[in-house]
Every structure is written in structure tokens, then in C-alpha cells.
Amino acid sequence: MSESGIGAPVRRTEDQRFVTGNGRYTDDINVAHQTYASFVLSPHAHAKIKSIDTKAAAAAPGVVAVFTGQDVADAGIGGLICGWTIHNKDGSPMQAGGHPALALDRVRYVGDHVAMVIAETLAQARAAAELVAVDYDILDSVVVTGKAKDKDAPQIHDEAPGNSVYDWAIGDKDAVDAAFKAADHVTSLDLVNNRLVPNPMEPRAAIGDFDPGTGGYTLHTTSQNPHVARLIMSAFLGLAPEHKLRVIAPDVGGGFGSKIFVYAEETLCVWAAGKIARPIKWTSSRADAFLNDAHGRDHETMAELALDKDGKMLAMRVKTVANLGAYLSTFSSAVPTYLYATLLSGQYNLPSIYCEVDAVYTNTAPVDAYRGAGRPEACYVVERLVETAARELNLDPIELRRRNFIAEFPHETPVIMTYDTGDFGASLDKALELGDYADFGKRKAASESGGKLRGIGFSTYIEACGIAPSAAVGSLGAGVGLWESAEVRVNPTGNVEVLTGSHSHGQGHETTFAQFTAARLGIPMDQVSVVHGDTDKVQFGMGTYGSRSGAVGMSAISKAVDKVIAKATKVAAHLLEASEGDIEFENGSFSVKGTDKSLAFGEVSLAAYVAHNMPEGVEPGLKEGAFYDPANFTFPAGCHICEVEIDPETGTTEIASWVAVDDFGTIINPMIVEGQVHGGIAQGVGQALTEGAVYDADTGQLLTGSFMDYCMPRADDLPSFTLGFTETVCPSNPIGVKGCGEAGAIAAPAAVINAVTDALNIKDIAMPASPATVWQAIQSSTKQAAE
Amino acid sequence: MYEFDYHRASSVADALSALGKAEDGTVISGGQTLLPTMKQRLASPSDLIDIGSLDELSGISADGNGVTIGAATTHATVAGSGDVNKAIPALAALAGGIGDPHVRNLGTIGGSIANNDPAADYPAACLALGATITTNNRSISADDFFTGLFDTALENDEIVTGVTFPRADKAAYMKFANPASRYALVGVFVAKTGEGVRVAVTGAGEDGVFRVEEMESALAGDFSSAAIAGISVSSDGLNNDIHASPDYRAHLIGVMARRAVDAANG
Secondary structure (H helix, E strand, O other), X not given: OOOOOOOOOXXXXXXXHHHOOOOOEHHHOOOOOOEEEEEEEOOOOOEEEEEEEOHHHHHOOOEEEEEEHHHHHHOOOOOOOOOEOOEOOOOOEOOOOOOOOOOOOEEOOOOOEEEEEEEOOHHHHHHHHOOOEEEEEEOOOOOOHHHOOOOOOOOOOOOOHHHEEEEEEEEOHHHHHHHHHHOOEEEEEEEEEOOEOOOOOOOOEEEEEEEOOOOEEEEEEOOOOHHHHHHHHHHHOOOOOHHHEEEEOOEOOOOOOOOOOOOHHHHHHHHHHHHHOOOEEEEOOHHHXXXXXXXXXXXXXXXXXXXXXXXXXXXXXXXXXXXXXXXXXXXXXXXXXXXXHHHOOOOEOOOEEEEEEEEEOOOOOOEOOOOOOOHHHHHHHHHHHHHHHHHHOOOOHHHHHHHHXXXXXXXXXXXXXXXXXXXXXXXXXXXHHHOOHHHHHHHHHHHHHOOOEEEEEEEEEEOOEOOOOHHHHHHOOEOOOOOEEEEEEEOOOOOEEEEEOOOOOOOXXXXXXXXXXXXXXXXXXXXXXXXXXXXXXXXXXXXXXOOOHHHHHHHHHHHHHHHHHHHHHHHHHHHOOOOHHHEEEEXXXXXXXXXXXXXXXXXXXXXXXXXXXXXXXXXXXXXXEEEEOOOOOEOXXXXXXXXXXXXXXXXXXXXXXXXXXXXXXXXXXXXXXXXXXXHHHHHHHHHHHHOOOOEOOOOOOEOOOOOOOOOXXXXXXXXXXXXXXXXXXXXXXXXXXXXXXXXXXXXXXHHHHHHHHHHHOOOOOOOOOOHHHHHHHHHHHHHHHHO | OOOOEEEEOOOHHHHHHHHHHOOOEEEEOOOOOHHHHHHOOOOOOOEEEXXXXXXXXXXXXXXXXXXXXXXXXXXXXXXXXXXHHHHOHHHHHHHHOOOOHHHHHHOEHHHHHHHOOOOOOHHHHHHHHOOEEEEOOOEEEHHHHEEEOOEEOOOOOOOEEEEEEEOEEEEEEEEEEOOOOOOEEEXXXXXXXXXXXXXXXXXXXXXXXXXXXXXXXXXXXXXXXXHHOOOOOOOOOEOOOOOOOHHHHHHHHHHHHHHHHHHHHO
């Protein structure tokens, strides 16, 4: 392996510009004659809009225009869409209410967009926004997931009676019910998967621009998928035809899912730029990000696991209520269904599973995919059930898992997944060894002697990345296909531009994709640059989410590289006067087998562009594109072990150690992969111990609207992680990669809560298990013990 | 942030004059609370009168009785002061644990106590040590200074100029931080001075900082954590929010007080 070959821990090339302040984010960009937008947001969780008076705002200094929902409707601009139609149990499509970019007659959550004020300066726009007088008739609101379908709950959308978006189910109910009847033991848990605010470091931003000369629009935006944004804005919202709308997502400072979606603000910046024929810039404040970036998770679940007397799992029954907020965000409907229930088999041989999901509207911010998207919720259900079952059966949680691990592949689960490969025992064994499980008892005793409670928790997770194939997701209701595109442009001098339809917003694609391509072409890594995030440069792409860029995006690059090599081989054979079959391509050199005749990659590329001497029928140039549609999901899996030490006096939980052994298939850059695992675990620990969005149950106000009240995990909340890897090569893509971006966030919450409940010897505890919550749990269990 | 007029005061007298002329003026020192509040458009003073760089308000002096800290002295300066570390190390440690490095290098003691945030650290030190707050026209004992939530004995035309802390025989501050904001969810300052023992609690009370007299009496007889182990603090009048119940805060007062006494006995 060379210093930058596949598998080498190459430092991220993009970091130099990021850490030296030379990144170019949307808010860094300014366009001549630009104006600034500020939005009037609803201060109420639910209200009728009786009237909107914009006169004073329009007359305020510097104001260029003020728009309301009526203006947008009059212009024929469509509402924001949800791109995945889920079907009810009876086969009917889900009940989706409209989502106008600016509210028409009703606001449905605190932060709902009411009016857009555009002015010469940001200060003028904000000041004028306060002059927009909205007369509200306040209505009752409901924010609690489990109360959305109560009889007395207010009706949020006329189209969705009882606030039901859909009632959906998967699996064989009769088989599950029969298995539960015959079971020796049933473990039951009522679980809440807490609502999270994504909080990428860079808030969302947009600059809409209109060129009256060409009739073309340009949008700079913080998007994880600029082509999808353009497609939605063109085909569904009717802002401009695709060929007249350029969407650029430059450097983007984190997304975690929240920048997949098409929001009101960028939509309105594009539309209004055409109306006023001037560019419009909008940058979210952190406060607005808390209110309006799509939140994550928010499930209430009843879960049951049936086992026989030997601890063999027989069946699982799950009923989940999923809170989708006040409007259906772009991919929201798919998250608690096909990205959640399909993973409920975990790493286990489960003969039957039945899962019902009721998705509901509430007067809260829309909920959509957030790092892991459905799979953290599934893993939490499965791994909490398994650990609890082991405790109830007095079995070592390791032993219960081993008795039920899937060992033969491919394996078809009862919830439509076909696991292609894996070795769950191997990752478990390695984690136990790295974590020195054998000596846990000694560590627990040492903690106890210091007045602390120690617990250990396991999470043997599996997840699904690279959601695919397109035909399959189409049959399940997706509005788009989930392939990826790539183009490899070899320049005459032999350096290379790789254009990818995926998008890097922290993942390090500029390094990994260059590393991969350079290794395949046998050229130095600095001879490859990666281009992404501009619909004028990259023909099309589906973007980055669901840990798909390695498995899907890089596979497309691999296919394009294959084509480049194939064509270059033809050219080389012609120049070397050999037959194509006798040409070997290795280390950047085309050589004739058994001779010393060879040409460097750059010599061949130059020859292809000079084109003085091309083989007959071969076009000049060296540039190839490819579309790659995966044959299956990929299935990263592994074992995370968390040890916690709890101070029973204060309820403070400290993570004493963390071992993660992951099977991501082939790894291109272990340094980047480790960074992804670290970040994922940090977010999972955040969910388990510190983070939780809280709305006031009476007023619907977001109580955790800033970092003063919403607790992001910090470096000193986390231990130094011990990481290990096992490898089963993914058979469904040409590289063998599975994906690593979300595994930590998927595995971690269950590992933490399993450890906390072990330390406290209790069945369950709510997330986030804050010091106050842990202390309360200790008081309750002490009281129970006394009674 | 709304528009405002900015004045850099040349003296305390100049600041008072500017304050008198302003329609709705506010004194700013380090601005670590005021500026975020203004940025969120929750405060809109017509005028900001900056006293942060006045030499007459900055600096630390010590004598055998204690230390006097100028109102515009930053938390970082207090934390790093040899005089404070020698006379009342617990006070230096408290200052070193306020906020983050940014806050500590801009925020000032005068600003902190004049704001009297119910979760701020300094009020606990002032009350427990029996500090004297000096203004442009009088001296106020800490007992009389902190009058309620974000409320003090300061008049509208009055500016804090310094705080005098008596030397302590033993003292320690223990803070249980709010996990999100890292302000004190409960902070307990325990001090044994020539005047006796005091226990002051910040972060927990609905009306801001307060003393726990039952603990003070017990510690006066026996300055050990065992002496207060049996004392439970009532949850009446304690804050209730999404981070902590009154019961939890009451419990933490006991835990932090015991830990503070142990630390003071070092």
C-alpha cells in the first residue's frame, strides 16, 4: 500500500482551507446589488390568520418588497412537497396536508413562515419584519406525539382527520400473534425516542438571483443534494424550468440530514429574486435554526419480544407513533417506515416481525431524516429489547445475542431486507477483547469503592446504507430513483477531475474520492480534484445522505474509471502497436506484456486529446461518465460497548469507556472513517445523555430554543474511543464498501441506555438521561425498594 | 440588534453624566450578558455607556483584611491574581470557572453582580464572604445588595465601582453546572471568616442567591461535612424548569455544600 493508496490514512486535503478560514460557504458569497430577506415567523403554535397588514413594513426605510402567502399563491407557486407516498394499511395513500411556503390562512407551529420582507440591508429587513402586523386568532395546539390522535386534540390539517398522516404496517401479524401465544417469555418495553435538533455548525443560507437577460435563475444554498433541490423546485414548485435554474451548494458546514430538504426560505429567495429582479440573500440565525430546521426522531413505541425458554427469539411486535410535525418535510414519511421498521430484525434470526406505525401531525417543527434516519430508532428498539430480555431471563446479554445471531448469508428478514453478508460474531468477539469484558467485574468493584455505580451496555447493531435499488424504492412509494452519477474527465496533461453527484458537507469526499481515483489510475493523489455541488458542472446526482456516497457515489466513479481505462487501453494499444489484449495497466503505466514497451497514463491522455494518431473508430478525448444503480442496500454492522460510571449523589453519568468494532466492508481511508465513527458516537451519546427538544405542552413554544437550554454533547462529555474494524466485503458494489457515516449515531443510544439501566439496575430510563433524570430514577427505585 | 448610541466614558463621573442624559441608557462593562440579550433583540437600550476600560475601575488591591477588586476587572484577571489566590483561593477558583475563556476575558465582576443573574457565580461568593459592594456614592453590604431576580439595591444613577472581600480562613465553591448553559444549576459557596460561617446558594432560588442558615449554625459548631449531612433543604422557593425540579435542586444544595466544606477543609 502506498502512502495514498486504498486503505491509507491520508489526511483530509480539504481541511487546510476549512481550518484556515478559506472555506467558501453560502454566507461568504455576495452578489452585486444583493438585497436581504427576513421572515416573519409565527409566534403561535396554532392560529388562524385573520389579517396581515404589511403597509408599515413596506414603507419602512430600505424596504424593497414585502410578500405574503397570498402573493405566492397568486403567482401559482406550488407548496413544499413530501417526495415519498406511504400507503395506509387499507392501501389508500397517506393523508397529506398542504405546505405553502408562506402561510395562507393558518399557522401550524411556532416558527411557521408568515411573510417575507426584503430590504437593502439585513438590519432594515429585520426592523421592517417587526412592523408586519398579523392578527391571529389563537387555536388550541397539540405538541405531544402520543396525544395527537386524542379525541379532543385540535385538527391541524383538514386533509388529515384525527391528525393521522398514515397508519402503516409491515410483517405478518397472524404469525407474530401466534408466536407470542406460544412463547415462554415476553419482554415488553415502552420507549420514547426523543426529538432532536440537528444543529449543523453552519446555519442554512440561500442567495436567489435572477438574470433578466437570460431568464435564468441561480440559487446558492446549503444543500446536501442540489440537483434534487432543483428538480423539486422546477417540477413541483414551478419556480423555473430545470435548464433555467442553476443550484450551487458550495462548501457546506454539516448537514446531518437537515440540509437534504427543500425549505420555504430558499424557495422564496428564488421566486422573489425574479419578482424584484435583484439578488436576495438570507442566512438563518441559530434561533431560527432551532425553530425551523427539520428535527429528528420523536417516536413513542410499544415493543415486545417473544422468546422460548432457551432464549431463542420467536417474534417481535412493535407499535410506533411517529411525530412528523406540522407539515410533511421532503422525505419525512419514509423515515419511520422503510428506514425504520425494515431494520427491526437487527442482527438476529427472527422468524416473524410485525410493526405498525401511526404517523401524526402535531403543532411542532417538521420532523425528517437526521443522522441515521429511522435506523437509530430501530436499533434502539431492538437492542433495548434484547438487553432487557437477557436480564429478565438471567442470561448474559452476550450469550443471548450469540444464540440468535444470523450466521448464514444472504439472509432474508421478515421485514423485506436481504442481508448480503456479515460476521456478527467476529465484531462482537473483537469488541469484547478490546473492551476487556472479562475484567468488567473488577472495574465495577473499583467504581463502587469510590462511591460510583458502574454499568455496561451493548449494542450489536445493523443498519442499511445506500438506499436502493431505484426500482425497489419506486415500488415502495419514492418519487425519485436512488442511483448516483459520476464523470471522470482526464485533461490532456493527465490530471483528472472527478465530477460526482454526491455532495460533501464534512464527509471528506475531496480526499476519499481523489484517493480512490488516484489509486485506480496509478497517478499521484494531487493530480485528482473532486467537483461537486453545482448543477451547471455535474450533470445530475442524488446527493449525500444515508451513508450512500461511498457505496453508491464512489461506485459510479469506479464505473467511470473503468471506462476511462478501457478507452485509454485502446489508445495505448494502438500507439504501442500491440493488441488490446496484450496491454497491462498498472501503476499508471500501459505496457505490452512481456516487453519493455510502455506509455505513462499522461502520455496516453495527451495522445487522446492531440488525436493525431487514434485507433480507427475511437473518438478523441478521454472523458467518461457513468450512472450506478445499486443492486441492494449495504449492511454495515458491528458491536459497540459502553461503560458508564454514575455518581448516585448527583445523577451525573460519565462515559468511562467506549469500544466500537464496525464492519464497513472495504475501507478507503481509515482516518476519515474513524472520524465519522467518532462524530456518530458523539451524536448518539448526545441523544442518550444530553439532547432533547422540548415544546411546552400548553403553549407549543419551543423551550429548548438555544444552546442555553438545548445541550449539545461536548468534548468533555466523551471518552477517548477505542475503535476496531472487521471486514466482510460488500458483494453488491464494485468496491466492497458499506458506508460509515451514521453507524455511530445508530449504535450509540442503545449502548448508553443499556449501560445506564445496568448501573442503576432499572428496566428503563428516558432519554436524555440527564443528571436530573438519573437522580429521579434513583429516587424512584430506592422508594420502590423500600415499599 | 437595534440601533443605539455608544459612549466610551472617560471617567465614572462622565459615565454618570451620559447615563443621566440618555433616554433609556445602560452601562456596559464586559457585555457578556447584555450583548447577547441585545443581539436577540430582547433588550434595546437607547445608549450604551462603556465603563469597561476605565482605569479607576480596574485592578486588584490587597491588605491584611482582604482584597478589593475594581468593578471592571475581568474574571480571568481575578482567576489569575496572585493577591486573590493568596487571600481567598476559592474566589480565584470561582472566577476561573465562570463561562468559557471568551467570557472570562471580557466579563467583569461589576457587570456580573449588577446584573444579578440568579445562576451567576459571583453573588454566591459576595454573600458567603460578606463582601461590601462600593458604588459611586456609597457602600452596600452583600446582604443588602442582592434584592431579587436580576434585581439589586442599585439606584438608576448608581454604578458599581468595586467589591471588597474579607479574607477567609476557609472557603470553597462547588458548582453543579446546568449541562446545557453551564451556568450554576446549583452553586454553593461556603466560607469561614472572622465574622463566622456562611453558606450561600446560587442557581437554585427563585429570588436569586440566598443563605442556608441551618447549615451555617451547624458548621459554626463543627466545620465538617458530617455536621451538615443530616440537614435537608426545603424545596420551597426553588426554581423549577426543564433542567431540574425543586426537589433535585434542594438535594444538590446538600451535596454541593458538603463537597464545598470538604474542599474548604482540603
